[in-house]
Amino acid sequence: MNAFARPRDRSAVTGLRFDYSALAPAAAAICYPFLLRAFHAVVGTQAAMSSPLEIVAATLILAVAFVVPFLALALACRPDADPGARRLAYVGVATPTLFVFLGVVQALIHSPIPDELVWCMLWLAIATWSQAAGNPVAAMRPIVGRWRIVHGMTAAVLFLYVAFHLANHLFGLIGPDAHAAVMKVGRVVYRSDMGEPLLVAAMLFQIGTGLFLAWRWSAAPRDFYRTFQVGSGAYLSLYILGHMNSVFIYARSFLGIPTDWNFAIGAPTGLIHDAWNIRLLPHYALGVFFVLSHLMSGLRMVLIAHGANRRAANRIWGAGVAISAAISAAIIAGMCGVRIG
Numbered sequence: 405m406n407a408f409a410r411p412r413d414r415s416a417v418t419g420l421r422f423d424y425s426a427l428a429p430a431a432a433a434i435c436y437p438f439l440l441r442a443f444h445a446v447v448g449t450q451a452a453m454s455s456p457l458e459i460v461a462a463t464l465i466l467a468v469a470f471v472v473p474f475l476a477l478a479l480a481c482r483p484d485a486d487p488g489a490r491r492l493a494y495v496g497v498a499t500p501t502l503f504v505f506l507g508v509v510q511a512l513i514h515s516p517i518p519d520e521l522v523w524c525m526l527w528l529a530i531a532t533w534s535q536a537a538g539n540p541v542a543a544m545r546p547i548v549g550r551w552r553i554v555h556g557m558t559a560a561v562l563f564l565y566v567a568f569h570l571a572n573h574l575f576g577l578i579g580p581d582a583h584a585a586v587m588k589v590g591r592v593v594y595r596s597d598m599g600e601p602l603l604v605a606a607m608l609f610q611i612g613t614g615l616f617l618a619w620r621w622s623a624a625p626r627d628f629y630r631t632f633q634v635g636s637g638a639y640l641s642l643y644i645l646g647h648m649n650s651v652f653i654y655a656r657s658f659l660g661i662p663t664d665w666n667f668a669i670g671a672p673t674g675l676i677h678d679a680w681n682i683r684l685l686p687h688y689a690l691g692v693f694f695v696l697s698h699l700m701s702g703l704r705m706v707l708i709a710h711g712a713n714r715r716a717a718n719r720i721w722g723a724g725v726a727i728s729a730a731i732s733a734a735i736i737a738g739m740c741g742v743r744i745g
Contacts, residue, residue: 426489429476429496430531436499437520437683439469444679470686473497477635483625491622492534497635498642500686505646507683508654555613556702562606565594566695570731573692576738578745580665587664607644614641629721633701636694643691669739676740685736692732700724 446462447454454462476496479485485493495502506526507519515522568590575582593599614637621634655663665671668688670681704721708714 426479426485426492426534427531429479429493430527430534432472432475433496433499434524434527436469436472437503437523439465439472440682441520441679443469444682447677449673449677466685470689472499473639473690477632480622480635481625481628481631485625487623488534488536490625491619492531494618494622494635494638495530498639500683500690501639501643501646504683504687505642505649507680508646508650512654512658551613552617555610555617556706558606558610558613559699559702562610563699565603566699570692570696570735573735573738574731576665577734577743579743583665604648607648611641611645614638629701629704629718633698633705636698636701639690639694640698643687643694647691674741685740688739689732689736692735693728696728696731697725700728
């Protein structure tokens, strides 16, 4: 009779027990391309003046799309999440850049399957994996050692290129000709026979070490600042990989076109009024934001390691994140047609 009187452990009977709250990043990611579709349905294909209601609706839809990676970042902070759920959240942070990466790969292989269908299947597989993954490393201390130091040193060197590249894009606020003139000067170095291979090698090294560090640090809960650093690093690793695929394989080899201003903004239709190109807007905006704020996260850790007051380091980080957002907004404004002067 005791067997009937005591409640049974349902997870022992059913085997796999889903943590439904942990699936929120996957659910949000699945919704992401449909939010972009809804935005395009509102703004249409013509750059005609929209009504105030349409402007408000489009702004709200795009804002919700931008919330998707930050929702995943917030869920990665959950102290009770197991490694599988936490890693799912970190992948969710990279939703905008992953969707662009998928679209480029789909074009390269001439896939007849809609991007949205492949996207949903991919995320269902990732979500299932995250729930099925065991929890063998939750209590392990991440062994990063010298990799963290070398990763940071390489990032400091690459910052020279990043700073020039972002400054180059800021010239887009003046116009495409100004952007092209600055790019022509920079390409003397980073498109040279020696400069380009070294740059690509350094980027690939950053991707590899970045994903390694993210995997190790995602094994256990972290504070907000470390979680932000890991999430932004995961985004950047996939962003850089996808960006190199778009430039070297898709544009140069597949299409045989120059990777200039027109390529960046999806000319002639632009970023706003094209059903495919709209995915580039969050992709670029968050790419700029995360690369700068990720560097600020690294600077914060260096300051603390060298005896700086933690509160002061946090304030410097906060100011850097705010500046990162402002620079990102300025670059995207230029890419969407805003001009100064």
